[in-house]
Amino acid sequence: xxxxxxxxxxxxxxxxxxxxxxxxxxxxxxxxxxxxxxxxxxxxxxxxxxxxxxxxxxxxxxxxxxxxxxxxxxxxxxxxxxxxxxxxxxxxxxxxxxxxxxxxxxxxxxxxxxxxxxxxxxxxxxxxxxxxxxxxxxxxxxxxxxxxxxxxxxxxxxxxxxxxxxxxxxxxxxxxxxxxxxxxxxxxxxxxxxxxxxxxxxxxxxxxxxxxxxxxxxxxxxxxxxxxxxxxxxxxxxxxxxxxxxxxxxxxxxxxxxxxxxxxxxxxxxxxxxxxxxxxxxxxxxxxxxxxxxxxxxxxxxxxxxxxxxxxxxxxxxxxxxxxxxxxxxxxxxxxxxxxxxxxxxxxxxxxxxxxxxxxxxxxxxxxxxxxxxxxxxxxxxxxxxxxxxxxxxxxxxxxxxxxxxxxxxxxxxxxxxxxxxxxxxxxxxxxxxxxxxxxxxxxxxxxxxx
Numbered sequence: 001x002x003x004x005x006x007x008x009x010x011x012x013x014x015x016x017x018x019x020x021x022x023x024x025x026x027x028x029x030x031x032x033x034x035x036x037x038x039x040x041x042x043x044x045x046x047x048x049x050x051x052x053x054x055x056x057x058x059x060x061x062x063x064x065x066x067x068x069x070x071x072x073x074x075x076x077x078x079x080x081x082x083x084x085x086x087x088x089x090x091x092x093x094x095x096x097x098x099x100x101x102x103x104x105x106x107x108x109x110x111x112x113x114x115x116x117x118x119x120x121x122x123x124x125x126x127x128x129x130x131x132x133x134x135x136x137x138x139x140x141x142x143x144x145x146x147x148x149x150x151x152x153x154x155x156x157x158x159x160x161x162x163x164x165x166x167x168x169x170x171x172x173x174x175x176x177x178x179x180x181x182x183x184x185x186x187x188x189x190x191x192x193x194x195x196x197x198x199x200x201x202x203x204x205x206x207x208x209x210x211x212x213x214x215x216x217x218x219x220x221x222x223x224x225x226x227x228x229x230x231x232x233x234x235x236x237x238x239x240x241x242x243x244x245x246x247x248x249x250x251x252x253x254x255x256x257x258x259x260x261x262x263x264x265x266x267x268x269x270x271x272x273x274x275x276x277x278x279x280x281x282x283x284x285x286x287x288x289x290x291x292x293x294x295x296x297x298x299x300x301x302x303x304x305x306x307x308x309x310x311x312x313x314x315x316x317x318x319x320x321x322x323x324x325x326x327x328x329x330x331x332x333x334x335x336x337x338x339x340x341x342x343x344x345x346x347x348x349x350x351x352x353x354x355x356x357x358x359x360x361x362x363x364x365x366x367x368x369x370x371x372x373x374x375x376x377x378x379x380x381x382x383x384x385x386x387x388x389x390x391x392x393x394x395x396x397x398x399x400x401x402x403x404x405x406x407x408x409x410x411x412x413x414x415x416x417x418x419x420x421x422x423x424x425x426x427x428x429x430x431x432x433x434x435x436x437x438x439x440x441x442x443x444x445x446x447x448x449x450x451x
Contacts, residue, residue: 046092057104064451077110120305148303159298176365186361207434211447228331250321
């Protein structure tokens, strides 16, 4: 019978066999585009580590599965791609913590985002756990169903229109004017860029909070706004959560109602002067990560597991989001978000792909230069990817989440543990904004703080 460590490593090896892209090395083109290249004589094998720590599963559970409850020296797979002691960036990093008295394990795993997105990562983890569970019971690998996997980015081009319309206003926010700094960072080696981002990450530490949004709350929210929703208009759970995130974030800047009479008069005067001078109104941006897969059947048919996410910016007047919260306002924001997401089609995806190829530093520009937004809220929904189906043989996980501090400012929507009906929202935002969310009546009346 294989040891637990050898079993994990053997099954991990079988999992990457059909995903050769995870064995590649990272490099960059002269323009700054990241590329992966495989060296058959020097495969970039996954980094696998184990830690035996003196922390019992019950203690970790009592701490809300906060990874900071593990010993200070415990290894974790961090959010930034960094080189290891040999100067190599491993595309796949697995760190397993075997807990005290064999009471359980905590698995930290990461795959470089340039290689796969969360859907591809989920597929990888499910495959690894399936193989591990089978081999642990002395099963035959031949009995595992074959899985169609593609890492060929040409699959994306196959489902995009050959002739595309000119980029519309929805892409204006992505075409932030850049300069020397962003181009310089884009041309850095992946190793040097990782060191830079890691150093800067310490300067922008975020606060971490987990909230539970129940099915009952979502149903109540729908009942509240139902009469203001156009007939036959569909509103998803994600639209509701994004509506709450957007309005609360916008109101964290302060509202006209919260100002003293003199402050209100000054604000109105400034707005009037701004209109006279042709100054554009202040905008709020709801930034959503949208998957290409439901919009490109070719990616589904080929089993594409690479990065297939495009950003969408939903623009709203900041002043509108700061008006008194009414069912009408909530419905209006939810409908706008739904319509903007529905409008993401193959043509829009093609325009984003063209932008990425033409402007390799475009993803850096919003972080370094002024955008047209006064404030933004970024969120990604990973609730439909079957995280609690990842079973290595000991049953479903009790907790699945991002590592603390994975983002400087973002909300990650995840499924709640199987015992609960609803969603977990992992907030990683600046400390000041975190405090505002904890006090906001709109947020706390719809979301329960877990930790």
